Amino acid sequence: MSRLISATLALSLVTASTLSAPPAFAGKADDTLVATFAAQLPSLDRFYAPGREGFLLGLLIYDTLIYRDTQTFELKPLLATDWKWIDEKTLELHLRKGVTFHNGDPFTARDVAYTFNFAADPKNKVFDRITSAWVQKVEVVDDYTVRFHASKVTPLALQYIVQVPMMPAGHRDKVGLQAFSEQPIGTGPYKVVGKQGSDIVFERFDNYFDGGPKSKPEIKTLVYRTIPDVNTQVAELARGGVDWAWYVPTDQAERLAAIPTVTVVNAPTFRIGFLTMDAAGLAMPDGPLKDVRVRQAINYAIDRQAIAKTLVGGSAAAIRSACNPIQFGCEQDVKDYAYDPQKAKQLLAEAGHSDGFDIDIYSFRSRPVAEAIVGYLDAVGIRANLVWQQYSAVVQQRRDRKAALVIDDFGSSGIADAGAPTKFYFNGAPDDQSRDTEVDAALEKAGSTNDADGRKQAFSMAFKRIADQAYWAPLFTMPINYVMSSELEGPVPKDENVEFWKYHWK
Numbered sequence: 001m002s003r004l005i006s007a008t009l010a011l012s013l014v015t016a017s018t019l020s021a022p023p024a025f026a027g028k029a030d031d032t033l034v035a036t037f038a039a040q041l042p043s044l045d046r047f048y049a050p051g052r053e054g055f056l057l058g059l060l061i062y063d064t065l066i067y068r069d070t071q072t073f074e075l076k077p078l079l080a081t082d083w084k085w086i087d088e089k090t091l092e093l094h095l096r097k098g099v100t101f102h103n104g105d106p107f108t109a110r111d112v113a114y115t116f117n118f119a120a121d122p123k124n125k126v127f128d129r130i131t132s133a134w135v136q137k138v139e140v141v142d143d144y145t146v147r148f149h150a151s152k153v154t155p156l157a158l159q160y161i162v163q164v165p166m167m168p169a170g171h172r173d174k175v176g177l178q179a180f181s182e183q184p185i186g187t188g189p190y191k192v193v194g195k196q197g198s199d200i201v202f203e204r205f206d207n208y209f210d211g212g213p214k215s216k217p218e219i220k221t222l223v224y225r226t227i228p229d230v231n232t233q234v235a236e237l238a239r240g241g242v243d244w245a246w247y248v249p250t251d252q253a254e255r256l257a258a259i260p261t262v263t264v265v266n267a268p269t270f271r272i273g274f275l276t277m278d279a280a281g282l283a284m285p286d287g288p289l290k291d292v293r294v295r296q297a298i299n300y301a302i303d304r305q306a307i308a309k310t311l312v313g314g315s316a317a318a319i320r321s322a323c324n325p326i327q328f329g330c331e332q333d334v335k336d337y338a339y340d341p342q343k344a345k346q347l348l349a350e351a352g353h354s355d356g357f358d359i360d361i362y363s364f365r366s367r368p369v370a371e372a373i374v375g376y377l378d379a380v381g382i383r384a385n386l387v388w389q390q391y392s393a394v395v396q397q398r399r400d401r402k403a404a405l406v407i408d409d410f411g412s413s414g415i416a417d418a419g420a421p422t423k424f425y426f427n428g429a430p431d432d433q434s435r436d437t438e439v440d441a442a443l444e445k446a447g448s449t450n451d452a453d454g455r456k457q458a459f460s461m462a463f464k465r466i467a468d469q470a471y472w473a474p475l476f477t478m479p480i481n482y483v484m485s486s487e488l489e490g491p492v493p494k495d496e497n498v499e500f501w502k503y504h505w506k
Contacts, residue, residue: 250313356381414495
């Protein structure tokens, strides 16, 4: 396997001539920041735009009631000016006055009630219902006061509120979901002005309110450009065709760092990489992944430390639990699957697969990492066919019970609590492929009390069983490389929530 990784690193993804070509950064002259992403947004309606790219979209167009600082993680007032818990299940918030949506409509408590009721309703099939499902009812006290009545004690309630973008009730109902997904309206610092080919063009919202933790952008125009191929991204960065990118692989980032007109920053995140496996037989009722020995074999087969060090780079480190070690409640004293291909082969033979088996493995983020994992699995007899798709397509395949094995990653929306990943991948959630009642009971306990010690104990029980049963194959933490024009300056977040409105030209 070391030869496979060495071969991957040896690939020259950008030619020497491209790297030496004179860059032509035009962004500053046009006051237009062109940011490139691998994922194409399926919708501009935040509720139907999955992944971190969708989250960033939400930060640009929309505002939430509460803001979380990207450096300190402190919660600050945004559309809400203050909040207080009346009791363990009742939260009251006062709203900021004088805020308008991009079309001039005033923001009021009616929009808050509409937003949370819409997102919480299962029939609307929003991508992430978890952030609003805890709300039993939103009570409109007056135009600028709301009360959230929770269905149960919810320790992460404020963190969930941070993620829910406020939608304009009257306008959204009037134009319909399809029209809104193409021309959305929010209160955020940028507004959508249209498309140029596949580019999404945002423009500064000059009537953005003052006094909050977000601000009116310094740069007038922002362009979201989808470039799925990382080699093309790198070439565009090198020649100045785009001004900003992220998740640039370490070897390409090192090449780009040698160019004077490019700045590269490696930053830690809450994101972790892992494999989800169809332990419950949802996608393959008689499939091999139902056998715990097969799932354990997959864990033993992958050298996560080698991948973390060689392909992910930066501060990446191997993990053993289904959470980021820096998150509250992320139990580390769990079964550890050190790299042991012989043990993997032994377990496969015991499970009746001495000749291995064939299976599709889905992936979307880093092809070198995916190909390395495929190589490790092949070395023990698991012949994995790599299915490469966009993130939203991969998730939908899993939710439609068609993807049994997925190379996945999750950033927890920047939440420093183990309840973030577990709420998304266990507890009967749409992406839960284990359906384990013991795990669910422990996580339910952790998610319905404010007692810190009780939560830790419950999380510990859940993560130990997840590891024993090998429901996941945890891989590594995922720092990321930000690459931008050297004429561009802006803060690098600690939680991946890039704040483009704080960027400016030098």
